[in-house]
Amino acid sequence: MAQRRNLWHRIAYNVFAWAIVVLIAFPLIWMILTSLKPQSELFLIPPTFLPGEITFEHYRRLLVETPFLIYLRNSGILAVGTTLVVIVIATLGAHSLVRFSYPGREHMARLVLFTYLLPSVVLIIPLYFLMISIGLSNTLTSLIIAYTTFALPYALWLLRSFMAAIPDDLEAAAMVDGATRMQAFVDVILPQAVPGIISTALFTSILAWNEYLYALVLVNSDEVRPLTTGVMNMLVTSFNIEWSMLMAASVMMSVPLIVVFVFLQRFLTRGFGAGAVKG
């Protein structure tokens, strides 16, 4: 009897949870449906959900007639490049902030957060000058550098809080066994920090994937342009919006991220080993 009630509870809970998920992801569902509709079904009044006829025309045009794939490649390079750079620097930095003591430690942590306090609109032009003067204007490298600067403080603080939750004893135990601090870091701390690193890597890549303003100003040729500005420039002007292709492009920009994340889930659920955890 109790088991039957438990089963109903579980079903009810699942339905409830999935209802919320669908509500949150509703715009995505709607985007996908719209991208499969022919243009004549875009602005029907009253609006329809399901396409009257399904067409892949917009996807085809996007892939064949536009530089979409080039933009995709560029966004990929940006996301991966920025994430690698940021994770390496931030992990080392977070480790330093948590496990070491030296004068000015707390001040440096706060100073790094300073970079956030100015809105990007104001930083753009000086940053552009800087890139020109070091010969990097209109390159992906300039964007990686720009994105690193504002992803780094985020990553540092986030990783710091994750790493602070790892108990000191683990490092101490490894060193008792003869490891140096850096060996202890690699063998013991890093594995424990994996969920934190993965989440931080996720934030950083999403930030790099979706960034618009810097890409708008720092980069101007199609060879180097990422998806955000590429898609916008092509399909959105103040007088007209190519809705169908825009929806197709947006779906193609979002779905890969979702698929990648489904696979990364495993790392997020790998918890800490047995043992008391500092609160």
Place this chain on the structure above:
Amino acid sequence: MTGKPISKKRLSLDARYSILGAMLIAPTIIVFSAVIVYPLVSAIYLSVFSIYTPTMEGEWAGLDNYSRLLASGEFWRSLLNNLVWTAGTLTLQMVFGVLVALMLHQNVVFRSLARSLVLFPYFLSTVVAVLVWRWLFNDLYGVLNHMLMWAGLIDMPVDWLGSMPNAMISLIFVGAWKYFPFVVIAVLARLQSIPDELYEAATIDGAGRFARFTDITLPQLKDVLIVIVLLRTIWDFKEFDLIYLLTGGGPIISTQTLPLMVYKEAFALNQMGGASAVAVIMMLIMLIFMTFYLRKTRD
């Protein structure tokens, strides 16, 4: 530190660790100094000039930019809007974020897919998200109005974005939808590391669901939540794209926030000096907030 005599060997080990620690944080500091300090200082520098944006040339203005701003009603209204927007969307982001993270921490079918779909708003580019929401909010062919009318909740389409208080509420809501997954990711990661034994022990002691949440989960989450609130507050305070594209600051200036004023000054009125002044004021406000916040939460 104490009167204990320190052996030469231990001193050098501590010193070596200090140096190692400093080396590990060095790349961060280098990136910061090399790439951000120049634009940061440049922005503060520009704010005391009156600069014509297309040529970036101008003349000394002293504190004129600041006095002009602080005397204008528009500035104070924008500041108020900024505070309302930040407080509203932050609250929703934190509440939804924690609740949804808790929900997805349980065993749900196709949990990985559910989590990915929940993160979708954060994945989506802001520009596209705004265009899609404007379409959904549209009074003629927007799905939202039609569903509400079909359900009998309203009988005329609602003007979601063009009148107050709808505009601010819609903004806060879309902002929450867009950014709450950030909270979900961080909280989920932290939840994984809370050992089950703590919950089992509490259940044996007779604690109910809610008590387990407040006595075990919340304290464990506290540290991460503190950092997230800090990061998200700063980020929301500075938010530009979402508000600019969704309402443009309208109706009139009822949803205009300080970042929109910066953009207006810099590129619409071609006053880079004035824009920098607003930005510097924003920075000071956030600095004050950050200082008080960190002081309070370090206890």
Place this chain on the structure above:
Amino acid sequence: MNDKSNEHQARSCPGQLSRRSILKSAVALTAAAALPFSKARASTTIRWWSTQSSPEQLAAYRYQIKTFEAAHPGVEVVFERTSDEGYAPQLAAAFAGGNVPNIVTHLPSFAVADYWSAGLLLPFDDVIAEVGTDNFFEGANRIYEIEPGTHAAAGIGNTAANMLWMRTDRMEKAGIERLPATWDELRAACSKMQGRGVYGAPLPYAKNSMTTLVIIGFIHQAGGQILSPDLEVAIVSDEAVNALEFYRSMREFSPPGATNYSWGESLSAFVSGATATGLYAGRVLINVSKQNPRIAEHITCTTYPTISADVPPWTFNDFPSVFIPADAADLEITKKFAAWLYRADGYIQQVHATPGHVLPVLKTIAKSEAYRDNDIIRRYGTEVERMSSAAVAGHNLGWETPHHRANVKAGAIINSGILAEMVQRVVLNEEKPRAVLANTAGRIEKIMKG
């Protein structure tokens, strides 16, 4: 304010900052070390920026680039897209950093006026002469004669942005015989055609540039003006009050969401059939044929009504431009390329990319068979003809009437949103028009003084 001699001024006016000269030396120093590939470049490269680059337009550009490169070996043309939102910060960064493109097309005329007044553009007269001064429609380039005797740019296409579009089937049903020519007729028509889920008009009441441009049109259609021919603020007038009151009275014929409508929503409202009239340019034709072919037989356009028969129609044309930054490299070949853009084969392909929307500026093209060889242009011959003549006689805030001087602050006024706010205060807040106009006049004054 022509700033061509900024270095000179910097020396003689110690208070004036010249970041550009400082930066130029910094750039020169590092450029010497940091650009190895400049030696390897055998050919000349011309960079072309444009805000209009839909797939069809891009195909037309590629054709023009290909033919130019074939005729001029050793020259490479690189097309770089920018956008309506992006060009302002991008060009600001480009001008300030000395990293300018060779040629920029499709920017609105007030942007050109802005840059010309800062001394950033090359006089365009050579190119106009090469294309044929008489070939351009009469007065087509007057808006670019910011200083008499020299042109800052030339137009590359005309757009009649505020045509009145009508659903002829709805007109018939409501018993309306002629296209409205006065405001009273417009109001009556909208009132009769509104009903059963269809609204009369999609007029914008939003805080955006569409509202600004539309109200400028209405003020002129009432016989008023924003600035006098000598660029004194002249917006406080009976005519402007009439315009605002009429615009307020039309609110009931627009959908509820009009308080947030921009061009896209307004266009979709008419194209989807939700409104009986529209206010737009020729893109209506393209969108109707793609998105709502059912009404394709039932649409037509005319110039937007004015307050009475005494006031002539006032068409808004943002005169999309071609200009060359003064600091660009390889100016001679760039000028040749600019003229090449007007050659018949490539130019016709360009205007065919958005038929009816971007109209030709050259007489020979407008008359040619090759131009008329297009479905939409053929089908809607009358409408295209009307738009063409309206656009050629068109104006905008940078040049309000043939008697006006060029207003280089037009862009700043439009982008500041002052006029859109004015509309919202009168219509949404129900403030008294005259008081709001007085306040608006003061704010415009501040911008004009700079």
